[in-house]
Amino acid sequence: MNNDTIKIMVIDDQAVVRQGFVALINTVSDMAVVAEGTNGWQAIDLYRLHRPDVTLMDLRMPELGGVEAITAIRKEFPDARLIVLTTYDGDEDIYRSLQAGAQGYLLKDMFFEELEEAIRKVHGGSRRIPTQVAERLAERMGSSDLTGRETEVLEQIVAGHSNKTIAARLNISEATVKSHINSILSKLGVSDRTQAATTALQRGLVHLR
Amino acid sequence: MNNDTIKIMVIDDQAVVRQGFVALINTVSDMAVVAEGTNGWQAIDLYRLHRPDVTLMDLRMPELGGVEAITAIRKEFPDARLIVLTTYDGDEDIYRSLQAGAQGYLLKDMFFEELEEAIRKVHGGSRRIPTQVAERLAERMGSSDLTGRETEVLEQIVAGHSNKTIAARLNISEATVKSHINSILSKLGVSDRTQAATTALQRGLVHLR
DNA sequence: CCAACCCTCTCCCAAAAGGGAGAGGGAGTA
DNA sequence: TACTCCCTCTCCCTTTTGGGAGAGGGTTGG
Numbered sequence: 370m371n372n373d374t375i376k377i378m379v380i381d382d383q384a385v386v387r388q389g390f391v392a393l394i395n396t397v398s399d400m401a402v403v404a405e406g407t408n409g410w411q412a413i414d415l416y417r418l419h420r421p422d423v424t425l426m427d428l429r430m431p432e433l434g435g436v437e438a439i440t441a442i443r444k445e446f447p448d449a450r451l452i453v454l455t456t457y458d459g460d461e462d463i464y465r466s467l468q469a470g471a472q473g474y475l476l477k478d479m480f481f482e483e484l485e486e487a488i489r490k491v492h493g494g495s496r497r498i499p500t501q502v503a504e505r506l507a508e509r510m511g512s513s514d515l516t517g518r519e520t521e522v523l524e525q526i527v528a529g530h531s532n533k534t535i536a537a538r539l540n541i542s543e544a545t546v547k548s549h550i551n552s553i554l555s556k557l558g559v560s561d562r563t564q565a566a567t568t569a570l571q572r573g574l575v576h577l578r
Numbered sequence: 579m580n581n582d583t584i585k586i587m588v589i590d591d592q593a594v595v596r597q598g599f600v601a602l603i604n605t606v607s608d609m610a611v612v613a614e615g616t617n618g619w620q621a622i623d624l625y626r627l628h629r630p631d632v633t634l635m636d637l638r639m640p641e642l643g644g645v646e647a648i649t650a651i652r653k654e655f656p657d658a659r660l661i662v663l664t665t666y667d668g669d670e671d672i673y674r675s676l677q678a679g680a681q682g683y684l685l686k687d688m689f690f691e692e693l694e695e696a697i698r699k700v701h702g703g704s705r706r707i708p709t710q711v712a713e714r715l716a717e718r719m720g721s722s723d724l725t726g727r728e729t730e731v732l733e734q735i736v737a738g739h740s741n742k743t744i745a746a747r748l749n750i751s752e753a754t755v756k757s758h759i760n761s762i763l764s765k766l767g768v769s770d771r772t773q774a775a776t777t778a779l780q781r782g783l784v785h786l787r
Numbered sequence: 788c789c790a791a792c793c794c795t796c797t798c799c800c801a802a803a804a805g806g807g808a809g810a811g812g813g814a815g816t817a
Numbered sequence: 818t819a820c821t822c823c824c825t826c827t828c829c830c831t832t833t834t835g836g837g838a839g840a841g842g843g844t845t846g847g
Contacts, residue, residue, distance in 0.1 A: 531834090545795050
């Protein structure tokens with residue numbers, strides 16, 4: 370491995386998928402996988418240890434998710450180059466990833482050739498957001514954010530709790546819960562809690578477990 | 579490629595993941611990928627054309643899903659050997675896949691070595707269901723099936739429709755809808771429609787989109 | 788300091804959902 | 818045939834949810 374070789378770290382909890390990525394990357398003469406991990410904590414540890422030039426990161430992982438790992442790595446290493454490589458999980462995930470400091474966001478239904486190009490782009494210091502992804506991101510703009518409390522209430526709704534239970538769990542009155550739900554419904558543009566739950570899941574505002 | 583080579587078909591809509599599988603399989607001396615596809619229709623066409631010894635099939639795909647493709651292929655070729663290779667999507671998916679005629683069900687978070695072993699097992703005529711998966715399947719047993727109509731109503735619930743709207747869409751009275759929902763709630767062991775929606779999604783009884 | 792949020796709450800009302808008991812008709816099976 | 822499901826429906830009742838108007842206290846930022 371000479372000095373021009375791009376050192377790559379691959380973080381994905383699906384072993385056989387990760388092994389596939391590694392195999393593909395290692396077929397490229399000037400790229401080499403120097404570290405592999407299955408969750409966010411490993412990503413942080415392995416980054417410190419190997420200082421890869423580019424990191425490929427999945428989002429949904431046990432223990433510590435991709436967004437949190439990206440945030441932590443960028444905090445310690447502001448120059449870190451990170452590409453999110455994931456199944457499309459909704460506009461919110463894209464937004465949060467870029468917010469956290471990722472330079473690229475690729476979908477797993479793209480071809481390896483695009484991934485290879487993205488790695489070179491990001492390694493060279495530019496960003497790489499495919500049109501398809503950029504469009505999703507644009508959709509999100511304009512759609513208003515939920516406040517912190519509203520997000521908590523939304524999570525409780527998705528967890529299947531009644532207003533009364535939510536009130537008890539959050540230590541507020543049921544009236545306040547209803548007030549938050551009112552805001553949530555209008556911000557999400559839906560008319561009942563079940564729709565709120567399914568659209569929140571689709572948009573990636575919350576995830577099942 | 580000599581006569582002992584195991585001919586494999588890979589069906590997965592995520593291009594880079596599929597390419598990874600192909601790369602891994604082709605590193606094994608007595609295995610060769612003879613066809614690749616991105617959905618159920620292609621799976622059926624390519625099966626007719628190439629008659630692979632073993633097919634690796636993802637479940638969630640556009641156009642035609644994995645379960646339907648397995649059913650169609652097994653109908654035309656009762657000897658077809660099929661392994662489902664997917665992200666875990668709930669016990670219902672496992673059940674339906676095996677019901678449709680798959681001989682194996684592997685999760686993408688397993689290592690390639692296990693996949694290789696599974697391919698050999700299934701090619702040799704046996705089945706291969708990892709303990710982890712078998713346990714999930716066992717969980718499903720005992721939990722009663724939903725009837726056809728109940729499943730339709732459940733889909734409408736997940737789609738976010740009110741009882742009134744569901745009644746209109748299914749051309750039955752609202753009372754009947756409520757009656758079905760009663761059965762659904764008790765069969766799923768939940769107490770309201772939002773819980774029904776989220777547990778149905780978790781168990782893979784229905785999918786978003 | 789004032790405006791803009793956010794979070795909290797009250798009171799009231801209407802609509803929707805959930806729960807229980809019962810019943811008729813149709814299809815399939817023992 | 819008799820039995821068992823499934824699908825359909827009615828009637829009645831309670832609980833939950835959603836919608837509207839308003840208001841006080843807190844923080845933040847211009």
